[in-house]
Amino acid sequence: MLALSQTSKANYHPKVHDHYEKPRNVGLMDKNDPNVGTGLVGAPACGDVMRLQIKVDDNGTIIDAKFKTFGCGSAIASSSYASELIKGLGIDEAKNIKNTAIAKELCLPPVKLHCSMLAEDAIKSAIEDYKRKKLLAL
């Protein structure tokens, strides 16, 4: 009986709860702002979609980040943590953030590693969008 109740209580790590209940940097930026890069990843059919936006200054530093996520607790926590992580980083540094860094911080179980991968994809996608805009503006 004890063993049964233990196996059925595979809960999320407190860090996931913390980000899920108090998500950081939730919001929306003007996607037409030339200094804003928008990354949108995931598939609505699968349940998880993330939108991550970054504001980059003239030195290539990410000065602000905002996200909105439709998905499970781990997906929300992963994007919330990712938005915290990239603030203050140069875009080239942020581009190198690996899903494992996010998964490790949030102690995600194996089945939830995909959420951290989605957050990594969101960061990359936002940076690509920003770079594409800058190229077009030249």
Add this chain to the structure above:
Amino acid sequence: MLASLRINRILALRTLPKVSSLIKPCACSALTYIPSANALLSPRSFSQYAPLLYSTSQSDTTSESEFRKHSENTLLDLMDQLDMVFESLASDCDVDYSMGVLTINLGNKGCYVLNQQPPNRQIWLSSPISSPKRFSYDSATNSWLSTIDSIRLTDILTEELSSLLDFPVSIHK
């Protein structure tokens, strides 16, 4: 005698109901999570971006029930192969299939999870040593190929398990 015992064990594993854990692959947990946080988006507000998102159309020709049957057979076949490997190794590794999720437990070396993802007709793989990957079925080669680099699912498992277990493992279709 030994062979029949083995088959019994496999049957038992297949039919054994598993206590459901609170943590499930995303497609399920999205439904069980109650949206309370402001961070949640309505799926409808994303519809305008639909063409930008990962395409799901490629494999939509397979019906969902066909996909479930096919991917389940793949996962069960993997389980049988792994079971045989683990038995010969007499290790503390085990493999378990339940409700579309195959869990390969390598003890202190980590854990693999493969799950069906019916909405986009994929199998998702979570590995303790490499990035999570998604696989779509390729009928031309009759194999599941990674959406990132087109590597076969069986090749990835063969390579990673051989190195983790320090024993030449061969997983094939």
